[in-house]
Amino acid sequence: xxxxxxxxxxxxxxxxxxxxxxxxxxxxxxxxxxxxxxxxxxxxxxxxxxxxxxxxxxxxxxxxxxxxxxxxxxxxxxxxxxxxxxxxxxxxxxxxxxxxxxxxxxxxxxxxxxxxxxxxxxxxxxxxxxxxxxxxxxxxxxxxxxxxxxxxxxxxxxxxxxxxxxxxxxxxxxxxxxxxxxxxxxxxxxxxxxxxxxxxxxxxxxxxxxxxxxxxxxxxxxxxxxxxxxxxxxxxxxxxxxxxxxxxxxxxxxxxxxxxxxxxxxxxxxxxxxxxxxxxxxxxxxxxxxxxxxxxxxxxxxxxxxxxxxxxxxxxxxxxxxxxxxxxxxxxxxxxxxxxxxxxxxxxxxxxxxxxxxxxxxxxx
Numbered sequence: 001x002x003x004x005x006x007x008x009x010x011x012x013x014x015x016x017x018x019x020x021x022x023x024x025x026x027x028x029x030x031x032x033x034x035x036x037x038x039x040x041x042x043x044x045x046x047x048x049x050x051x052x053x054x055x056x057x058x059x060x061x062x063x064x065x066x067x068x069x070x071x072x073x074x075x076x077x078x079x080x081x082x083x084x085x086x087x088x089x090x091x092x093x094x095x096x097x098x099x100x101x102x103x104x105x106x107x108x109x110x111x112x113x114x115x116x117x118x119x120x121x122x123x124x125x126x127x128x129x130x131x132x133x134x135x136x137x138x139x140x141x142x143x144x145x146x147x148x149x150x151x152x153x154x155x156x157x158x159x160x161x162x163x164x165x166x167x168x169x170x171x172x173x174x175x176x177x178x179x180x181x182x183x184x185x186x187x188x189x190x191x192x193x194x195x196x197x198x199x200x201x202x203x204x205x206x207x208x209x210x211x212x213x214x215x216x217x218x219x220x221x222x223x224x225x226x227x228x229x230x231x232x233x234x235x236x237x238x239x240x241x242x243x244x245x246x247x248x249x250x251x252x253x254x255x256x257x258x259x260x261x262x263x264x265x266x267x268x269x270x271x272x273x274x275x276x277x278x279x280x281x282x283x284x285x286x287x288x289x290x291x292x293x294x295x296x297x298x299x300x301x302x303x304x305x306x307x308x309x310x311x312x313x314x315x316x317x318x319x320x321x322x323x324x325x326x327x328x329x330x331x332x333x334x335x336x337x338x339x340x341x342x343x344x345x346x347x348x349x350x351x352x353x354x355x356x357x358x359x360x361x362x363x364x365x
Contacts, residue, residue: 004028007255008035011215014256019211023204023248036251036283043258044285048325049337051131051263052093052291052318053102055300056081060106062135064158065168066196068230068301069106075232079296080110083119090123093291096318099336100129102154102288107135116141117148124149129336131192136172136180139187146187151338153184154192156223160209164199181217190339192221192261197249198241199227207249215256220339221286222253222260225267228303243271247282254283259340261286270305276321277328286337287325289317 003022007014022032057080058069069076081089090101101123105111111119111134120130131152132145142153157177159165165174184191195210214222226241246268253262263286268275276287292300294314300306325332 004031004035007032007252008039011256011258016208016212019208019252020204022252023207023245026244029244029248032248032251032255033282036254037281039258040254040283040285044340045331046329047285047331047333047335048280049100049261049286049333049335050098050318050321051100051102051286051288051337052090052096052098053104053288054081054086054089054093055104055290055292055296056086057105057108057110058296058300059108059110060135061109062107062172063170065170065234066199066227066230068232068303070233073230073232076301077299079299080108081293081296083115085293086119087122089291089293090128091126092315094126094128096291096315097334098128098289098318099334100131100152102131102133104133104154105135107137112137113141113144117144120145120148120150129338131190133192136177139183142184142187142189146189150189151336152190152192152221154194154221154223155181155184156192156194156196157181157210157213158194158196159199159202159206160195160213161202161206164202164206167201168199178213185217190220191217192223193217193219194221194223194225195249196227196241197224197246198239200235200238202227207245211249211252211256214253214260219257219260222257222262223265224249224253224262225265226271228267228270228305230301230303240271243268243275243278246271246275247278250279250284251282261337261339263288266290266306267303270303277324280325280328280330287321289321291315291317 059078060069060071063070063072093101123130129151131154132150133154162174193214226246228240229235229238262284264276264279264284268279322332
């Protein structure tokens with residue numbers, strides 16, 4: 001198992017060719033998953049960070065071929081939450097004891113940039129971390145949001161293959177996406193990238209490029225999830241991504257960037273009832289309970305079969321993930337969940353922010 005030891009002990013030395021070999025070879029999967037879980041425990045312990053996500057608009061100006069909320073999909077009902085609704089829902093997340101609020105939407109110009117400044121500023125008064133996932137915007141917008149208090153920016157790169165990126169993003173390029181990610185890094189955000197596993201015509205070589213890219217970016221967060229065909233897109237008849245390959249990508253990411261925060265994405269649950277549990281056992285250390293209010297949740301349909309969309313209690317996802325975390329012997333974290341080892345001075349946003357306390361105390365339910 002020399003390659004596994006190399007990954008665990010000297011990940012920077014692992015080559016593109018070696019990553020391709022691992023992705024193509026399933027004989028070492030068990031050792032790979034065990035090594036990733038050991039590295040996760042060594043660097044991050046048994047805490048699982050929680051991020052409460054609010055999907056506040058499903059309007060999008062983009063036409064990405066795989067996405068259910070693409071601008072060309074006329075079969076979905078569009079919505080926008082008001083700033084007051086977003087802030088009220090963030091307060092629900094705070095009362096649940098979750099210390100990170102994630103604001104996610106399609107690329108919707110309606111809020112840009114001043115409403116986002118207002119929303120972030122008001123949420124930060126509750127002493128929580130704020131993650132934005134809003135797509136590509138001018139640098140000055142990113143600067144305004146950072147100055148308002150935003151801590152993190154999640155912008156998955158989707159695929160590091162220039163050919164695949166061009167095929168599935170008719171109005172964008174991979175080089176442009178890279179520029180945005182590096183701009184966010186320079187501005188001091190914790191930056192999240194990540195890829196889709198199982199895109200049509202995707203090869204192991206393409207996935208290895210994803211791993212090389214996130215290592216070069218030194219991504220603070222890495223979201224990896226399967227391709228799931230949406231009936232309202234041109235890719236409706238394609239096959240979905242493979243669970244094992246997704247888990248291998250999560251495990252390899254953990255080994256390549258030991259301190260990165262890696263979510264067990266909701267989409268993993270669409271592949272297998274225990275998909276998120278498997279991800280947590282293969283190196284993931286974050287779960288993002290869906291806190292989008294019930295009237296809107298089912299309409300934010302990036303892919304079909306999304307879980308927890310029709311429950312009467314629209315906060316039930318918190319109880320679900322707490323039970324999941326505890327069922328595998330892990331600990332729900334009370335902290336804001338910044339990347340381990342970052343210079344604390346970079347995290348100062350207001351007079352309330354200080355060195356993160358990592359005490360494992362029970363989250364209010």
